[in-house]
Amino acid sequence: MKDELQIAMADLDEERTLMLVEERVKAGYSSVEIIESCRRGVEVVGEKYSDSHYYLSDLIMSEEILKGVMRILEPYIPTNGSVKGLSIVMGTIEGDIHDLGKNIIIYLLRSSGYQVHDLGVDVTPERFIQAVNETKASILGISVLLSFCIGSIKKVVDLLEDAGLRDKVKVVVGGYPVNQEVKEFTGADFYANDVTEAMRIYREILEIKEDSV
Secondary structure, three states: OOOHHHHHHHOOOHHHHHHHHHHHHHHOOOHHHHHHHHHHHHHHHHHHHHOOOOOHHHHHHHHHHHHHHHHHHHHHOOOOOOOOOOEEEEEEEOOOOOOHHHHHHHHHHHHOOOEEEEOOOOEOHHHHHHHHHHHOOOEEEEEOOOHHHHHHHHHHHHHHHHOOOHHHOEEEEEOOOOOHHHHHHHOOOEEEOOHHHHHHHHHHHHHHHHHHO
16 A cells, blocks of 8 residues: 655655645544654655755755654644753764754654754764763764765764773664664664654663663
């Protein structure tokens, strides 16, 4: 069965995407379910960009559409007014400007009351380490879309080791090209390809760390 919302997002059809989101909200779909359909559509956009069928302007357009989706969903995402003690650092690795998936995860984590420090895109390995030192973060989330940038994620993990921080920080990598092989190559602790799995991982890590505080 085809997912009409995923297709509309992949086709960069803003009007239809937002209409379908409104319809799904009224039909009782959860925010995460709706976001996941949009994320799969964005993944197609990323694939087309990697294959040179889409251009940078199309990536930017998909981000603008997604912002519209999030504005619709914002009232339906449970929020927690308190800010919890654990810090999370997130960013897109050096050489990559893709941040749609990262932004979704950040939005959901902040809505749950967690402190998320967003480093943005094209973040150097050294900047990740600096941010972990500055924030005392327990989790480091690294987003990647372009496969040739994966080597820089390994450098981040190596620098954590060199700085004596590796056993204090859980590293989560996310994005279209990541899999078990990427996890093992980079030395990351976890990987995720979709919003639901990523949120499960983050919540599991956070619960364990909160219990140990």
